Amino acid sequence: MSVFEAVPQAPPDAILGITEGFKACDNPNKLNLGVGAYRTEEGKPLVLRAVREAERRLLADPKQDHEYLNMGGLPDFCRLSAQLAFGEGSAVLKEGRNATIQGLSGTGSLRVGGEFLSRFYTRSKVVLIPTPTWANHRFIFEKCGLEVRQYRYFKQETRGLDYEGMVEDLKAAPEGATVILHACAHNPTGVDPTPEQWQGILDAVRSRSLLPFFDSAYQGFASGDLDRDGAAIRLFADAGLELLLAQSYAKNMGLYGERVGALSVVTSDAAAAKRVESQLKMVARHMYSNPPKHGAAIVAIILSDPELFAQWKVELKGMADRIISMRQQLFDALQQVGCPGDWSHILKQIGMFSYTGLTKAQVENMTNKWHVYMTMDGRISMAGLSGAKCGYLAEAIKDSVT
Numbered sequence: 436m437s438v439f440e441a442v443p444q445a446p447p448d449a450i451l452g453i454t455e456g457f458k459a460c461d462n463p464n465k466l467n468l469g470v471g472a473y474r475t476e477e478g479k480p481l482v483l484r485a486v487r488e489a490e491r492r493l494l495a496d497p498k499q500d501h502e503y504l505n506m507g508g509l510p511d512f513c514r515l516s517a518q519l520a521f522g523e524g525s526a527v528l529k530e531g532r533n534a535t536i537q538g539l540s541g542t543g544s545l546r547v548g549g550e551f552l553s554r555f556y557t558r559s560k561v562v563l564i565p566t567p568t569w570a571n572h573r574f575i576f577e578k579c580g581l582e583v584r585q586y587r588y589f590k591q592e593t594r595g596l597d598y599e600g601m602v603e604d605l606k607a608a609p610e611g612a613t614v615i616l617h618a619c620a621h622n623p624t625g626v627d628p629t630p631e632q633w634q635g636i637l638d639a640v641r642s643r644s645l646l647p648f649f650d651s652a653y654q655g656f657a658s659g660d661l662d663r664d665g666a667a668i669r670l671f672a673d674a675g676l677e678l679l680l681a682q683s684y685a686k687n688m689g690l691y692g693e694r695v696g697a698l699s700v701v702t703s704d705a706a707a708a709k710r711v712e713s714q715l716k717m718v719a720r721h722m723y724s725n726p727p728k729h730g731a732a733i734v735a736i737i738l739s740d741p742e743l744f745a746q747w748k749v750e751l752k753g754m755a756d757r758i759i760s761m762r763q764q765l766f767d768a769l770q771q772v773g774c775p776g777d778w779s780h781i782l783k784q785i786g787m788f789s790y791t792g793l794t795k796a797q798v799e800n801m802t803n804k805w806h807v808y809m810t811m812d813g814r815i816s817m818a819g820l821s822g823a824k825c826g827y828l829a830e831a832i833k834d835s836v837t
């Protein structure tokens with residue numbers, strides 16, 4: 436008998452379960468809209484040309500070796516990542532008020548940030564997450580020993596932002612609590628605040644001295660414009676707030692499996708940033724010692740070479756535009772098949788996902804009868820869709836809602 440006899444089977448992962456179901460299905464019309472990764476019009480993974488070129492240069496460089504990185508990662512990568520998020524002229528950067536370390540993509544950066552807060556942030560142990568949010572948020576912060584609570588975010592009736600509910604909840608939050616904010620392309624809803632609403636959210640955050648923790652998993656991938664997708668982060672940073680930021684290069688550079696990300700802590704003065712950085716490195720040291728090199732080196736090459744940077748921006752916009760065009764094509768197809776209801780939220784939502792508003796029973800019909808694989812909350816990945824499949828999907832939705 437194993438000493439691990441009492442270990443129970445973990446529940447299956449919701450998203451991976453969908454992929455399993457999709458693989459096992461032999462219907463020729465099957466469609467996988469559960470996947471959280473970009474796919475081409477032909478349904479294939481995409482390696483960006485800028486990434487291929489950076490990788491080629493890296494491999495051709497005889498000075499490259501496989502030595503350890505420092506606990507905080509590749510210094511150029513950290514500096515350039517902070518610049519990408521906060522903007523070139525940022526006062527935070529000029530005044531040296533950021534502590535930025537390399538993280539294991541978005542997830543690892545959030546985890547190190549959570550662990551840092553758990554060890555050193557004494558004002559409040561409460562972390563507020565939106566309802567709904569990316570499923571891992573709750574687990575990440577709970578595993579750091581923090582108390583996770585929720586704030587209202589999505590309004591089912593309008594399939595848009597519950598702005599009043601959100602602001603009300605933030606204003607009623609414990610003083611100093613940490614608030615998780617999706618920088619852009621909110622997952623799973625695809626619903627983002629407008630610039631005016633971000634200002635209102637900033638005021639609410641200030642009124643309770645909350646600590647914003649931005650999760651930026653989609654900069655440039657949402658609108659196709661890096662500055663626009665970074666606007667909320669910059670609004671808060673330029674307003675002089677102390678904050679945390681987790682960045683991921685999984686989607687915007689297609690570096691999913693390379694696990695490249697960054698964690699920044701913005702402080703009110705440079706001396707605090709130095710001390711914070713020393714402790715972030717300690718957190719990393721105790722968890723995984725130091726981050727992997729390859730992906731971060733690719734990112735650093737792209738961000739520092741004007742030609743590759745320009746090429747990346749074109750490719751990034753290409754991905755964002757394809758997703759935006761899928762929204763329009765699906766919306767048009769729904770009109771064409773005469774699907775009842777208002778589907779304008781498909782056009783208004785942004786980023787990889789769309790929250791269709793389909794109920795669990797309707798999703799079951801989509802999967803069982805139409806072989807469309809998607810999460811039970813009605814979320815579909817626009818990146819998994821192609822123009823050729825929009826008509827079929829629209830028929831499936833129509834059948835499921837009538």
Ligand code: PLP
Pocket residue numbers: 471539540541542543569617622650652683684685691696
């Ligand atoms: N945060 C959000 C909101 C996400 O949607 C994702 C990925 O789906 C992540 C973080 C983490 O992604 P990764 O760890 O692959 O960078």
